[in-house]
Amino acid sequence: INPTASLALLAILATQLPWVGGNWQAMRRAYRLLRGLPPLFDEAAFKASLVEATDRELNTQxxxxxxxxxxPPFSSTSRRELRTQLRILYVTLAERRAARQALIRAEPLGKPSA
Structure with a gap:
């Protein structure tokens, strides 16, 4: 595929598709793929890498x-990636904390009788 023709087609489609406000994130992703630029931060891969980490390791990270x-200094892209990493870390910690609390609430108060 000719990158110039692909970008032109992408620009034409962007003006014709019925997006309210436009789907700019999808447009940027498509542009980066067509231009051969490295992909933006992969949230799913980062979240998957946190599965084996302990809470202490997540807090340290x-x-x-x-x-x-x-x-400083930061580019807007690197700042955005760091904030995304931080958000994923805190969400993962909050989910683990909520799961622990739910487990504690589910346990019976008294000892089971034999």
Missing amino acids: AQAVQDRLVT
């Missing part, structure tokens, strides 16, 4: 990401 966010 979240603190490291926060520290990196404080020290």
Whole structure:
């Protein structure tokens, strides 16, 4: 596929499709794929990599990401990726905490009788 023709077709379709406000994220993703640019941050792969990590490791990793966010300079893309990483880390920790609390609530209060 000719990249120039593909980009032209993408631009034409973008103006014709009935998107309210446009689906800019999909347009950017398609543009990057057509131009051969590296993909943006893969949230699913990052979340899958956290499955085996302990809560302490997730907290340490979240603190490291926060520290990196404080020290400039950043491009808007790298800042966005770091914020996405931080959001995924905190959501994962919150989900684990909620699962632990639900497990505690589900346990009977007294000892089971034999």
